[in-house]
Amino acid sequence: MSAHPLTLAADPTVSTADLGSLLAARQDDPASTAPFQLVDENGDLTAAGQDLGVDLELAQVLHTDMVLARRLDHEALALQRQGELHLWIMAWGQEAAQVGSIRALRGDDHVFPSYREHAVLLCRGISPADLLRQWRGATHSGWDPAESHVHINSLVLGTQTLHATGYAAGVRLDRSDEVVMTYFGDGAASQGDVNEALNWAAAGTLPVVFFCQNNQWAISTPTATQMRTPLHVRAAGFGLAGYHVDGNDALAVHAVTQHATARVRAGEGPALIEAQTYRLAGHSSSDDPKRYRTDDELAGWQAKDPITRLERLLRNAGVSERHFSDLEARADTFAVEVREQAKAIHGEDLAVVFEHTYAEPHPVMQSELAQHLARRDGAVA
Amino acid sequence: MSAHPLTLAADPTVSTADLGSLLAARQDDPASTAPFQLVDENGDLTAAGQDLGVDLELAQVLHTDMVLARRLDHEALALQRQGELHLWIMAWGQEAAQVGSIRALRGDDHVFPSYREHAVLLCRGISPADLLRQWRGATHSGWDPAESHVHINSLVLGTQTLHATGYAAGVRLDRSDEVVMTYFGDGAASQGDVNEALNWAAAGTLPVVFFCQNNQWAISTPTATQMRTPLHVRAAGFGLAGYHVDGNDALAVHAVTQHATARVRAGEGPALIEAQTYRLAGHSSSDDPKRYRTDDELAGWQAKDPITRLERLLRNAGVSERHFSDLEARADTFAVEVREQAKAIHGEDLAVVFEHTYAEPHPVMQSELAQHLARRDGAVA
Amino acid sequence: MAPRYALGAAINAGLRAAMARDEKVVVMGEDIATLGGVFRVTDGLAAEFGTERVVDTPLAESGIVGTAIGLALRGYRPVCEIQFDGFVYPAFDQIVSQLAKMRARSQGRLSLPVVIRIPVGGGIGAVEHHSESNEAYFAHTAGLRVVSCSNPDDAFHMIQQAIASDDPVIFYEPKRRYWDKGEVSDEPTRSLHEAAVLREGTDCTLVAHGPTVATALAAAAAATEDGFSVGVVDLRTISPLDLPTLRKVAAESHRVVVVHEASTFLGIGSEIAAAITEDCFYELEAPVLRVGAYNLPYPPAHMEDRFLPDVDRILEAVDASLSF
Amino acid sequence: MAPRYALGAAINAGLRAAMARDEKVVVMGEDIATLGGVFRVTDGLAAEFGTERVVDTPLAESGIVGTAIGLALRGYRPVCEIQFDGFVYPAFDQIVSQLAKMRARSQGRLSLPVVIRIPVGGGIGAVEHHSESNEAYFAHTAGLRVVSCSNPDDAFHMIQQAIASDDPVIFYEPKRRYWDKGEVSDEPTRSLHEAAVLREGTDCTLVAHGPTVATALAAAAAATEDGFSVGVVDLRTISPLDLPTLRKVAAESHRVVVVHEASTFLGIGSEIAAAITEDCFYELEAPVLRVGAYNLPYPPAHMEDRFLPDVDRILEAVDASLSF
Numbered sequence A, B: 001m002s003a004h005p006l007t008l009a010a011d012p013t014v015s016t017a018d019l020g021s022l023l024a025a026r027q028d029d030p031a032s033t034a035p036f037q038l039v040d041e042n043g044d045l046t047a048a049g050q051d052l053g054v055d056l057e058l059a060q061v062l063h064t065d066m067v068l069a070r071r072l073d074h075e076a077l078a079l080q081r082q083g084e085l086h087l088w089i090m091a092w093g094q095e096a097a098q099v100g101s102i103r104a105l106r107g108d109d110h111v112f113p114s115y116r117e118h119a120v121l122l123c124r125g126i127s128p129a130d131l132l133r134q135w136r137g138a139t140h141s142g143w144d145p146a147e148s149h150v151h152i153n154s155l156v157l158g159t160q161t162l163h164a165t166g167y168a169a170g171v172r173l174d175r176s177d178e179v180v181m182t183y184f185g186d187g188a189a190s191q192g193d194v195n196e197a198l199n200w201a202a203a204g205t206l207p208v209v210f211f212c213q214n215n216q217w218a219i220s221t222p223t224a225t226q227m228r229t230p231l232h233v234r235a236a237g238f239g240l241a242g243y244h245v246d247g248n249d250a251l252a253v254h255a256v257t258q259h260a261t262a263r264v265r266a267g268e269g270p271a272l273i274e275a276q277t278y279r280l281a282g283h284s285s286s287d288d289p290k291r292y293r294t295d296d297e298l299a300g301w302q303a304k305d306p307i308t309r310l311e312r313l314l315r316n317a318g319v320s321e322r323h324f325s326d327l328e329a330r331a332d333t334f335a336v337e338v339r340e341q342a343k344a345i346h347g348e349d350l351a352v353v354f355e356h357t358y359a360e361p362h363p364v365m366q367s368e369l370a371q372h373l374a375r376r377d378g379a380v381a
Numbered sequence C, D: 001m002a003p004r005y006a007l008g009a010a011i012n013a014g015l016r017a018a019m020a021r022d023e024k025v026v027v028m029g030e031d032i033a034t035l036g037g038v039f040r041v042t043d044g045l046a047a048e049f050g051t052e053r054v055v056d057t058p059l060a061e062s063g064i065v066g067t068a069i070g071l072a073l074r075g076y077r078p079v080c081e082i083q084f085d086g087f088v089y090p091a092f093d094q095i096v097s098q099l100a101k102m103r104a105r106s107q108g109r110l111s112l113p114v115v116i117r118i119p120v121g122g123g124i125g126a127v128e129h130h131s132e133s134n135e136a137y138f139a140h141t142a143g144l145r146v147v148s149c150s151n152p153d154d155a156f157h158m159i160q161q162a163i164a165s166d167d168p169v170i171f172y173e174p175k176r177r178y179w180d181k182g183e184v185s186d187e188p189t190r191s192l193h194e195a196a197v198l199r200e201g202t203d204c205t206l207v208a209h210g211p212t213v214a215t216a217l218a219a220a221a222a223a224t225e226d227g228f229s230v231g232v233v234d235l236r237t238i239s240p241l242d243l244p245t246l247r248k249v250a251a252e253s254h255r256v257v258v259v260h261e262a263s264t265f266l267g268i269g270s271e272i273a274a275a276i277t278e279d280c281f282y283e284l285e286a287p288v289l290r291v292g293a294y295n296l297p298y299p300p301a302h303m304e305d306r307f308l309p310d311v312d313r314i315l316e317a318v319d320a321s322l323s324f
Ligand SMILES: Cc1ncc(C[n+]2csc(CCOP(=O)(O)OP(=O)(O)O)c2C)c(N)n1
Pocket: A116, A155, A156, A157, A184, A185, A186, A187, A188, A189, A215, A217, A218, A219, A279, A283, C030, C059, C061, C083, C087, C090
């Protein structure tokens, strides 16, 4: 995690041990189906938040991450509307689930994302240019996983959970204490691959954290159509440690992910975290969510906005107006960068795909590449 | 269930309601992970058996079913060794799980089996000839599902669980109160399809009973490699009613299946039954189980043989020696039928596959059929 | 005058007609009920026929096809939508090992009248997996029928014919032509497995299906301006192929060029080339040439124009054919 | 003298050599460790290299390929066994959308050196799904390499070459030839993607791969007795094809017959026919003919002899070719 200026004396009292006993207590409690929260919708600490205390320095980091991520989202959607991007997948509303979880990992913990984890990517230092390349239609992926320790995304839902599981098998073969993280959605949870992965990781006691952002919808399909019981309950069915957290409470997500990761890192087997959140915008720039959900539902979730909530907490804790206006200015600068970087993305010629399909020489490739170059360069009448 | 001569005054005291409260009580009890039993390995009633009472008439039916099924198995393996069958898949040891469950269904409840359910097939009136056709290499399936209400088997593991789920959706569309039963193994439980089916059926509250014969092995792979927690625990993860039963206790299997089926029939959603049993022989006539499991393990399970157990119960209850010797004679007659029917199976000509691949005329079929007939009949030089 | 429909709307009308005619027809897939499908092909069906017959499924393609098989065994006629071509592969096992083989497995006892609708092909600037042409996989699979519509009239009738078939049918819809409009007649002019000669030609015949039919017609028109007589056949049926029609045009024009969006290597063009050459060896004055995508994974949208066969590449092949 | 091995044992020895050479090689699949595989191809590997590198997996083919991809991303070189040809389809999505495309998707950054071993083909009297020939599906998929061995020497070297390749390789093993014995040389005589001309012929050349190579050789011998000079090419590589060798034999013998166990409709024979005809149009005196299985689902064992191409059907095609 990058250094962040301290503006407050932080009192980080959430220890893994404390949280552990709290979560353990909850498991005996039938009411534990409610997601774990530290900060409520008004920015006040919940009972658990008061018990455990929260780390205000961390809160500021997460708040900053979220503000920048949302700004990226707004700019990218605007760019799509202007024809500068082919498609955009909006993450807004889901920032807390993303930044809270990724900030709880070590930098060398490998991540297998789905396609909506822009906030995760930003936290891992991936530039707007690398992040937007794919959505501008220039490439199918943007960044180098070797640098960011974030795998490129796959748009075939759920497939990445098996890749994460196999990667974790490699981590174990290497006797490393890395943890592997994979993100997926409530819809993807219905895929065979995701369930094979949960089972495989559990059977092999592999170091994977499965992180589901349950944003209540898979395009127009509500979670109730996908499953009968909440997803976190499925964890026990396969023998994973299961966690249920308010995905709009960045601090709770961070605490829960930290707890899960510690267990997984200690070799106790995989974990599944279900974070309850909401996609405040459409599924993508092509989607019209008014066709399938009500204004009331949307308003209800807007009131739980993860950014507002943390801003309130910070203000209540005395963080100065100055901090917020500085952040606003930083976000404005970032927005300019996003726009500039997006427009500077230039696609390459199809020739690169010929080069990148096989590692070793391939005669069909070679002869077709020659045809392509001749056509491109007008050598063919 | 076919009429069976009464040899004892039966006192069928196991009512669904009684069993329901017993099973409900067990769910609060951490020790409930032990499979439900009515009759122990010595043929004595367990505490639950004493509480609930058992139906001796039913016990005789199930015992008879098992004796005949095992005889089929022995004969078929012998036929395979003599070159009369290409392959045989042995079910012995698993008879109680099969007859106990199928006898708890209504005759019009449709069944989607895997490949090892010979005892199920016999109980549904499928003849040895129809049952053996496929293993003699004459056909890919043997019987008419419209008559037996048993679907033909698929050898691609787990695929049938989705067919059962879709069929159940049709049952519901028809406003029928039929229940759909599907059988699968502990190994198949790792397949994406099986998990998609469990989830799909639960999400749709469909009338399916998923019956897993956990025979401890998938060829050479033990259940521990397939999964971390016992399978019946997975039921709750997806929102199905879960049952765990001693699969070598035919009466317990029957009681549990009856209970599950009643719930499912009442529209309360699908159930998953895990029956703990053991494949006493090899995976198939091609397999040598000594390569992967110990004699001790085998001996341990031989002591739990489902047929011996019920025989002891019946003898203790005073069923006469005569009954058993009659049954032995009946099994001998049956064995002769099995051998005769097996040897009378004659394969047809490839022409039938041309006829059966498409419902409607297909030009490639037609021209290739002509080629085939010309070749077969020597019209081509 | 016959009414005009966009191709997508024509399929919608065809589905509606089939559902009205036979109450056993059920439509299922991801986002097809409330949303009416991401391309709105099932728009309004849920409102008209209810959500018991127009079903939003869980997000699982193997589940969609596997449960459709179960429904068919129960007497229903399911029409499944796969949201995009690139998402059919999780259902591959259910399609090739179950759907395709169950009639033969059951010795003809079991019918599986299942239709799998797949919006197919590229040219819409989409992200990965949303532009693929995978008809060859299914055409190589005995037990399936594979068809591909190119215009609203065919779309309207072929979807109904596919639903009426007692065999499983893979039904391809050319997604970049969904908004193309055309007249829709009351009655079909052909059976499902007949190709259509759209244009006669004496110098060369172009054979195309689905999205490339329009491209082939444009190429034929351009060739005419250059003084050549180039015909166009719309395959319509990929499996079985309509070989009599293909043989006829081969014999008449002596030169054939097959055009499709799938990669040429083992694309349907290779089967057409092999089959026609076998049957019309002495009539052909040039080898059957194939114009398809390069043998690459579908590239990023930025490059797709250079990847897909276009009028220029078709004309290049016609020239090559004429120069033999 | 070079040692003699059965084909299955030669693959075993090749795996052993590859594992000894590179500790990143891991072998995984159903029943491959303790049992040594249902065909004993991995026999003894677990004892020698331990169960961390020779892994009995859960029973899930998509999981096998999906986790192999993850292992490859971590720097391993996984060799997966699919127990029988007919059980590869649950992994189809992971193979065609992930394994085949990830290098291109990542702009060449990510290598997936994964080998998928598939015992293939019929003729062993097996039950359904245990006798299929599905190479065309994978050959049509850009990003994969597809090879097929026909004898112990090739089996020993090709498996090692496949493992050494930085590209994903589908490796077919002709299951009815597992017990055929032959000499195994120390060093490979060819690279992985070269075909082998096993026999020269001036009247016609048979092109086969895997299990049908022996059948083709027998047919060629029979034709010789009848006074014809018939050559045989063992393809070895299905994707890419070794077109230079195929062109050469086509030009020399003027007649080509392709033999494979897969159905002919869109089988690899159609690509070979189309490609050779395109390149050697004036050299060919007959269309390239194809001898394959009928276009049916693989039939019950009782009928497989009539289903699979045999010497008679090959000779029938040679006759037909010669009569043009
Ligand atoms: C295998 C597969 N099937 C279908 C799709 C089409 N599709 C893209 S996103 C989506 C919904 C995904 O919902 P969810 O998993 O909840 O993730 P979210 O979009 O809500 O983040 C669908 C159906 C796909 N990408 N992959």
